[in-house]
Amino acid sequence: xxxxxxxxxxxxxxxxxxxxxxxxxxxxxxxxxxxxxxxxxxxxxxxxxxxxxxxxxxxxxxxxxxxxxxxxxxxxxxxxxxxxxxxxxxxxxxxxxxxxxxxxxxxxxxxxxxxxxxxxxxxxxxxxxxxxxxxxxxxxxxxxxxxxxxxxxxxxxxxxxxxxxxxxxxxxxxxxxxxxxxxxxxxxxxxxxxxxxxxxxxxxxxxxxxxxxxxxxxxxxxxxxxxxxxxxxxxxxxxxxxxxxxxxxxxxxxxxxxxxxxxxxxxxxxxxxxxxxxxxxxxxxxxxxxxxxxxxxxxxxxxxxxxxxxxxxxxxxxxxxxxxxxxxxxxxxxxxxxxxxxxxxxxxxx
Amino acid sequence: xxxxxxxxxxxxxxxxxxxxxxxxxxxxxxxxxxxxxxxxxxxxxxxxxxxxxxxxxxxxxxxxxxxxxxxxxxxxxxxxxxxxxxxxxxxxxxxxxxxxxxxxxxxxxxxxxxxxxxxxxxxxxxxxxxxxxxxxxxxxxxxxxxxxxxxxxxxxxxxxxxxxxxxxxxxxxxxxxxxxxxxxxxxxxxxxxxxxxxxxxxxxxxxxxxxxxxxxxxxxxxxxxxxxxxxxxxxxxxxxxxxxxxxxxxxxxxxxxxxxxxxxxxxxxxxxxxxxxxxxxxxxxxxxxxxxxxxxxxxxxxxxxxxxxxxxxxxxxxxxxxxxxxxxxxxxxxxxxxxxxxxxxxxxxxxxxxxxxxxxxxxxxxxxxxxxxxxxxxxxxxxxxxxxxxxxxxxxxxxxxxxxxxxxxxxxxxxxxxxxxxxxxxxxxxxxxxxxxxxxxxxxxxxxxxxxxxxxxxxxxxxxxxxxxxxxxxxxxxxxxxxxxxxxxxxxxxxxxxxxxxxxxxxxxxxxxxxxxxxxxxxxxxxxxxxxxxxxxxxxxxxxxxxxxxxxxxxxxxxxxxxxxxxxxxxxxxxxxxxxxxxxxxxxxxxxxxxxxxxxxxxxxxxxxxxxxxx
Numbered sequence: 034x035x036x037x038x039x040x041x042x043x044x045x046x047x048x049x050x051x052x053x054x055x056x057x058x059x060x061x062x063x064x065x066x067x068x069x070x071x072x073x074x075x076x077x078x079x080x081x082x083x084x085x086x087x088x089x090x091x092x093x094x095x096x097x098x099x100x101x102x103x104x105x106x107x108x109x110x111x112x113x114x115x116x117x118x119x120x121x122x123x124x125x126x127x128x129x130x131x132x133x134x135x136x137x138x139x140x141x142x143x144x145x146x147x148x149x150x151x152x153x154x155x156x157x158x159x160x161x162x163x164x165x166x167x168x169x170x171x172x173x174x175x176x177x178x179x180x181x182x183x184x185x186x187x188x189x190x191x192x193x194x195x196x197x198x199x200x201x202x203x204x205x206x207x208x209x210x211x212x213x214x215x216x217x218x219x220x221x222x223x224x225x226x227x228x229x230x231x232x233x234x235x236x237x238x239x240x241x242x243x244x245x246x247x248x249x250x251x252x253x254x255x256x257x258x259x260x261x262x263x264x265x266x267x268x269x270x271x272x273x274x275x276x277x278x279x280x281x282x283x284x285x286x287x288x289x290x291x292x293x294x295x296x297x298x299x300x301x302x303x304x305x306x307x308x309x310x311x312x313x314x315x316x317x318x319x320x321x322x323x324x325x326x327x328x329x330x331x332x333x334x335x336x337x338x339x340x341x342x343x344x345x346x347x348x349x350x351x352x353x354x355x356x357x358x359x360x361x362x363x364x365x366x367x368x369x370x371x372x373x374x375x376x377x378x379x380x381x382x383x
Numbered sequence: 384x385x386x387x388x389x390x391x392x393x394x395x396x397x398x399x400x401x402x403x404x405x406x407x408x409x410x411x412x413x414x415x416x417x418x419x420x421x422x423x424x425x426x427x428x429x430x431x432x433x434x435x436x437x438x439x440x441x442x443x444x445x446x447x448x449x450x451x452x453x454x455x456x457x458x459x460x461x462x463x464x465x466x467x468x469x470x471x472x473x474x475x476x477x478x479x480x481x482x483x484x485x486x487x488x489x490x491x492x493x494x495x496x497x498x499x500x501x502x503x504x505x506x507x508x509x510x511x512x513x514x515x516x517x518x519x520x521x522x523x524x525x526x527x528x529x530x531x532x533x534x535x536x537x538x539x540x541x542x543x544x545x546x547x548x549x550x551x552x553x554x555x556x557x558x559x560x561x562x563x564x565x566x567x568x569x570x571x572x573x574x575x576x577x578x579x580x581x582x583x584x585x586x587x588x589x590x591x592x593x594x595x596x597x598x599x600x601x602x603x604x605x606x607x608x609x610x611x612x613x614x615x616x617x618x619x620x621x622x623x624x625x626x627x628x629x630x631x632x633x634x635x636x637x638x639x640x641x642x643x644x645x646x647x648x649x650x651x652x653x654x655x656x657x658x659x660x661x662x663x664x665x666x667x668x669x670x671x672x673x674x675x676x677x678x679x680x681x682x683x684x685x686x687x688x689x690x691x692x693x694x695x696x697x698x699x700x701x702x703x704x705x706x707x708x709x710x711x712x713x714x715x716x717x718x719x720x721x722x723x724x725x726x727x728x729x730x731x732x733x734x735x736x737x738x739x740x741x742x743x744x745x746x747x748x749x750x751x752x753x754x755x756x757x758x759x760x761x762x763x764x765x766x767x768x769x770x771x772x773x774x775x776x777x778x779x780x781x782x783x784x785x786x787x788x789x790x791x792x793x794x795x796x797x798x799x800x801x802x803x804x805x806x807x808x809x810x811x812x813x814x815x816x817x818x819x820x821x822x823x824x825x826x827x828x829x830x831x832x833x834x835x836x837x838x839x840x841x842x843x844x845x846x847x848x849x850x851x852x853x854x855x856x857x858x859x860x861x862x863x864x865x866x867x868x869x870x871x872x873x874x875x876x877x878x879x880x881x882x883x884x885x886x887x888x889x890x891x892x893x894x895x896x897x898x899x900x901x902x903x904x905x906x907x908x909x910x911x912x913x914x915x916x917x918x919x920x921x922x923x924x925x926x927x928x929x930x931x932x933x934x935x936x937x938x939x940x941x942x943x944x945x946x947x948x949x950x951x952x953x954x955x956x957x958x959x960x961x962x963x964x965x966x967x968x969x970x971x972x973x974x975x976x977x978x979x980x981x982x983x984x985x986x987x988x989x990x991x992x993x994x995x996x997x998x
Contacts, residue, residue, distance in 0.1 A: 061843075089830075095662075124650065124658025124662065125661055153651055355646050357640070361663075365608060369787075370634045382594050
C-alpha cells in the first residue's frame with residue numbers, strides 16, 4: 034500500500050528511560066496491503082520495544098521469505114536486519130546468536146515459512162532453545178504468491194478462491210510445546226492489548242519464546258468461509274486471561290485474587306502477571322497447555338494468551354557451555370594458540 | 384621365477400575385513416617405516432560399512448620421496464578369504480603373497496610367478512591368547528611382527544611405537560610386544576628372511592610429520608580464528624569437525640571459567656549448517672562448515688545468498704565419488720563445477736585447492752582471511768584421499784607476527800566520525816569490495832538490512848534495472864580483485880624450453896610430480912602448473928599460451944577443471960588434453976605417464992622426407 038506517513042509528531046510525545054521516542058523504533062513505510070494484520074504486529078513490536086526501553090541497535094531482526102518476512106523492514110529501523118532464505122531464518126538466527134549472545138534476537142516468520150518449507154529448522158531451533166523471540170504471523174495462506182492454502186489452514190476452511198482445504202492443519206503452538214519450547218503464546222493481530230505485553234514478556238524471556246499470532250490476510254483469506262479471517266477469529270476467541278508485563282524495578286500494583294492469577298518472575302527480574310480466565314490452566318505445565326488448546330478447539334474456539342512458560346530453562350549457550358564473552362568479541366590472542374603449541378603438536382605426530 | 388628385488392621402493396597392500404581392528408596394526412606398520420627415516424604414504428581403502436566387508440590398506444615406500452600412488456602391488460598381506468582371489472590377481476609378477484596358513488590355500492589360486500608365504504596366524508594366536516576377541520585383534524599385530532623379519536624392519540622401532548600408543552597401560556604393551564615377537568620369530572625361523580623387497584634405515588624424512596588432511600584443516604580453522612562450527616555428519620568430512628572439537632577442548636577452553644571459546648553445533652541438515660555459518664559470520668564471528676558433495680548440493684541456495692548479500696563464510700569440501708550418494712568412501716575431484724558456480728543466478732565462488740596436509744592447514748586458515756576480505760564464501764576443495772589418509776607433510780607452522788585480515792568493517796568509532804550516509808554496498812575504494820558493519824556497532828549509524836533481494840548501494844530494496852546491474856557489475860569487479868588475492872598457480876619449469884605443459888591441482892600433485900620426473904628421465908621435458916585457486920590468476924592463461932601441447936590431469940569423468948579454464952580463460956577446448964581418473968582410487972603416476980606417452984606417440988607427425996629415408 035502506498036501512502037504518506039506524516040512526519041509531524043506531537044511535540045510532547047513520551048520518551049522512555051533511554052530518552053527515545055516511539056518514532057525511534059519505527060521502520061520504513063510498509064508496502065503490505067491496507068489492513069494487513071502483519072502491520073498491527075509490527076506496530077505492537079515497536080510499542081513493546083519502546084516500552085521496554087531497548088536500545089534499538091542492540092536488536093537483530095531476522096526473517097525468512099514471504100509477506101511476514103518482509104515486515105522487519107517496517108520496524109526498528111536502527112537495528113540490523115536479515116531477510117534470509119525461505120524457511121531458513123531459524124538457522125541464520127541460531128548462528129547469529131552463537132556469535133553474539135549479548136544482542137536481542139527478534140525472528141519473524143510466517144505459516145508457509147515455518148510450518149512448510151521451514152518446518153525442520155523451526156523444530157530444531159525450538160529444541161535447541163535458542164534465546165530469541167520467534168513470531169509467526171499466521172494467516173493460513175501464501176499471500177505473496179496469491180493465496181494458496183498453507184499448512185496451518187484448518188480443514189474445511191476456504192480462502193477467497195473458494196476451495197475448502199482438505200488437509201489436517203498443523204498447530205505450531207502445540208508443536209512448540211511438544212518439542213520443549215520454554216515460552217509459548219498465541220495471540221491475534223487485532224488484539225493489541227494482549228499482544229504488546231506478550232511480546233514484552235517474550236523478549237525478556239531467556240530461551241526460545243514462541244508467539245503464534247493469527248494475522249488475517251485481507252486480500253486472500255478474509256472471506257466468510259475462512260477460519261483465519263477477522264470476522265471468524267473475533268467471534269471465536271477465548272483468552273487464557275489478561276496478561277500484564279511488569280518491568281523490573283516497577284512495583285506490582287494491581288491486586289489479583291488468589292488462585293485466579295499467576296505471577297512469573299523472569300531471569301532479569303521483571304514479572305509476567307497473568308489473570309487467569311480458565312482455572313484449569315497451569316502455566317508451568319505443557320500437558321495443561323496442550324489439553325486446553327485441544328479442548329477449546331473442540332469448542333471451535335481459539336485459545337489465545339500465554340500458554341506455557343519455563344522461566345528457569347537453559348538456553349543454547351548455557352547448554353553447550355560457551356564463554357560469557359560473545360564469541361565475536363574474542364581477540365586473536367584468545368583464538369590463536371601460536372607456534373609454540375604447534376611445535377609440541379608436530380612432535381606428537383612423528 | 385624372477386622375484387621383485389627392491390630396497391626402500393615398493394608397494395605393499397593389506398587386505399582385511401572391516402571391524403577387525405586391522406587399521407591400528409596397519410598404521411603401526413606404516414609409522415614404523417616412517418620412523419626408520421623412510422617416506423611412506425598409507426592409503427586406507429574402506430567400504431561404506433561398519434563391520435564385515437573387505438577393506439584394504441595400501442602403503443607406498445619410496446626413499447626418493449614420491450608419495451602418490453605408483454600403481455601395481457609388490458606384496459599383498461591377505462587376511463580376507465572373501466577377497467583373496469582378486470588380491471592374488473592384483474599382484475605384480477615376481478611379487479609376494481603373505482597369507483594365514485592355518486587353513487590350507489586353495490591350490491587353484493596359486494600363481495607360479497608369485498612367492499607365497501604362509502604364516503599360521505590364527506593358530507599362533509590361539510596358542511598364545513585365551514580370549515577370542517584378543518585372538519582376532521592380535522592376529523593383525525602378529526603379521527606386523529612377521530613383516531619386521533621379512534622386510535628388515537627394526538624391531539625396536541615397533542616396540543617403541545607400541546610403548547607410545549599404550550602409554551601407561553603396561554598390560555597392553557606387554558601383550559602387543561608378545562604378539563609382535565610371535566610373528567617375528569615364526570618368520571625368522573621358518574622363512575628365508577629378508578625377502579627381495581626390504582627396507583633400510585635412511586634419513587629421508589627430515590622433520591616431517593604424519594598427519595591426515597582433515598585434522599590439518601581442523602587445526603587450520605582453530606589457528607584461523609574460527610569460533611563457530613556448524614555441520615552435518617557426512618563421510619569423508621566428519622573428521623574435520625571431530626578434529627576441531629578435539630583440539631578446541633585442548634586449546635580453546637577459557638582457563639578461568641572453564642567455558643568454551645568456541646561453539647560447535649551438529650545441525651539438522653546441511654541447509655541449517657550453512658545457515659548457521661552465515662548467521663554467525665554476519666554477526667562478526669569466524670565460522671565454517673565441513674561437508675562433501677551431497678552437502679554442497681543442499682547448501683547451494685544459501686551459497687547464492689552469501690554471494691549476493693556478501694557475507695563471508697568458509698566451507699571445507701572433502702570431495703568423494705558422486706553423483707548422488709555415489710561411492711561415499713572413495714575419492715574424486717568431481718565437485719569443481721558444482722562449487723565454482725553453486726546456486727541459481729549469476730554466481731561464482733572462490734575455491735582453494737590444497738594438495739598436501741600442510742596446505743589443508745594453511746589454506747583453511749587463509750580461507751578465513753580471504754572470506755572476510757572479499758566478503759564472500761570460500762570453499763576449500765580437499766578430497767577423501769587427502770582428508771582421510773595420513774600423509775607425510777612438512778611440520779605445521781604459524782607466523783606469530785601474522786594478524787588476521789578481517790576485511791573492511793566500520794567500527795563504532797569510525798561510524799561515529801562519519802559525516803556522510805553509510806552505504807553498505809557502496810564501492811568506496813574502487814575494488815568492488817564495500818564496507819560492512821556488525822550488528823550493535825553504533826546506536827544510530829551503520830544499521831542496514833541484509834537481503835537476498837536486489838537493493839541499492841544503501842541496502843534499500845529496489846527493482847530498478849540500473850541499480851541491479853550496477854550491483855552485479857560491482858560483484859564482477861570484486862571477482863577481479865579476488866583473482867589478485869588468492870594463491871597464485873605454481874609453475875614448475877623443466878630445464879630448457881618445453882613444448883609440453885601439464886596442468887593439475889589438488890591430490891593429483893604427488894602422482895603428477897613422479898610422472899613428470901619419470902618422463903624427463905626418458906627425455907621428454909615437461910613444464911607443470913599446479914592450480915591453487917579459483918578465480919585463476921593471469922599466470923594460468925600465460926602458461927596455456929606458452930605451450931604447444933597441454934595436458935590437464937583430473938580425478939573426475941568430465942574434466943571439470945578443463946571446462947572451468949575453457950570458460951574463464953577463453954581457451955579452445957582442443958588445447959587441453961584431459962588425463963582422467965575417476966574410479967574412486969587416487970590417480971597413479973604410471974597412468975599419468977602412460978597416458979601422456981600414448982598421446983604424444985599417437986600425435987607424432989613424422990616429416991615426409993624423414994619417413995622416406997627410413998624405408
